[in-house]
Amino acid sequence: MMSACDGLLSCPDCRADLASPERCVACGREFEQEDERPNLMPSSGGSVSFEWPVRAFNPATIPDVEILRFPPEHGQPREGIYHLDRAHEACLKELPAGSTVLEIGCGGGQMRKWMDERGIRYIGVDVAVDRVHDWLRTHGGPDILCDAHVLPFRDESFDAVYASAVWEHLAFPQLAAKEAARVLKPGGVCLGSASFLEPWHDASYYHMTPYGVFMTLSLAGFRAIQIWPETKWPGFRAMLEMGNKATRAVRGLSWLIYGWYLAPKAAQAWLRNRRKPDEQALLHPIAEMAGAIAWIARKSDSRLTEPAKTPD
Numbered sequence: 259m260m261s262a263c264d265g266l267l268s269c270p271d272c273r274a275d276l277a278s279p280e281r282c283v284a285c286g287r288e289f290e291q292e293d294e295r296p297n298l299m300p301s302s303g304g305s306v307s308f309e310w311p312v313r314a315f316n317p318a319t320i321p322d323v324e325i326l327r328f329p330p331e332h333g334q335p336r337e338g339i340y341h342l343d344r345a346h347e348a349c350l351k352e353l354p355a356g357s358t359v360l361e362i363g364c365g366g367g368q369m370r371k372w373m374d375e376r377g378i379r380y381i382g383v384d385v386a387v388d389r390v391h392d393w394l395r396t397h398g399g400p401d402i403l404c405d406a407h408v409l410p411f412r413d414e415s416f417d418a419v420y421a422s423a424v425w426e427h428l429a430f431p432q433l434a435a436k437e438a439a440r441v442l443k444p445g446g447v448c449l450g451s452a453s454f455l456e457p458w459h460d461a462s463y464y465h466m467t468p469y470g471v472f473m474t475l476s477l478a479g480f481r482a483i484q485i486w487p488e489t490k491w492p493g494f495r496a497m498l499e500m501g502n503k504a505t506r507a508v509r510g511l512s513w514l515i516y517g518w519y520l521a522p523k524a525a526q527a528w529l530r531n532r533r534k535p536d537e538q539a540l541l542h543p544i545a546e547m548a549g550a551i552a553w554i555a556r557k558s559d560s561r562l563t564e565p566a567k568t569p570d
């Protein structure tokens with residue numbers, strides 16, 4: 259039977275190419291099915307290592323990085339897809355038909371129909387089938403169960419990797435970013451968002467500042483990074499929303515409190531900029547209180563970016 263994953267799978271234990279999601283011919287590992295989908299979790303954990311650069315990461319000193327004050331595209335996604343940022347939507351719409359997209363933490367697989375309609379070869383993965391609300395499960399759920407730290411896919415398989423509100427739930431987000439970079443084709447895009455000032459939710463480990471997102475992506479080798487605060491989800495709103503009925507009843511007040519916080523900060527930044535332009539200062543009033551941070555990052559394409567060798 260032809261499946262969306264044909265020709266893309268690799269063994270999570272030995273990294274050999276998998277011809278079928280039932281068994282690895284190279285190491286002999288048999289994979290279980292869970293709720294009629296392959297479970298390609300690794301049988302044990304691995305080790306994590308990174309090359310640490312001598313200089314600390316500072317986005318202001320690195321070309322091709324934009325920390326934006328506002329999202330690059332505004333407004334709700336026209337098609338009202340759960341959790342889909344407008345800028346991510348625009349980026350995904352640029353992919354030609356036949357492109358391959360991996361969604362990590364796909365939940366109910368609610369993006370599948372949208373991708374299918376665009377002729378995108380879509381694969382949704384998650385850690386479990388029963389992690390999301392029943393109303394999301396009606397979308398068919400993940401194609402594959404796996405661990406974002408050990409993706410069961412071959413190198414350079416995807417044109418885009420999308421992970422919305424996922425990295426804060428991972429034990430090693432930097433490792434997951436490295437895996438995303440590994441399975442992306444050169445020039446492929448990594449799109450995602452992570453919690454910043456949201457209270458503890460659904461077992462979250464590492465919430466990220468814009469700089470944290472930048473460092474995570476940079477460590478994984480991504481370039482041409484855009485990072486922006488989610489303007490519709492300030493921390494005040496997130497806190498009231500995640501409380502109880504009583505706090506949710508007054509969530510409208512969060513905009514008032516946010517405005518109260520923002521106005522003097524913005525005035526201060528404006529006055530400072532009149533004397534001395536400072537782009538980073540422009541970022542802070544909104545990003546400081548963002549409930550979540552979003553990004554678009556591109557894997558470098560050495561065929562395009564490497565300077566031509568000059569003869570010695």
Ligand SMILES: [Zn+2]
Binds near residue numbers: 269270272284
């Ligand atoms: Zn194997």
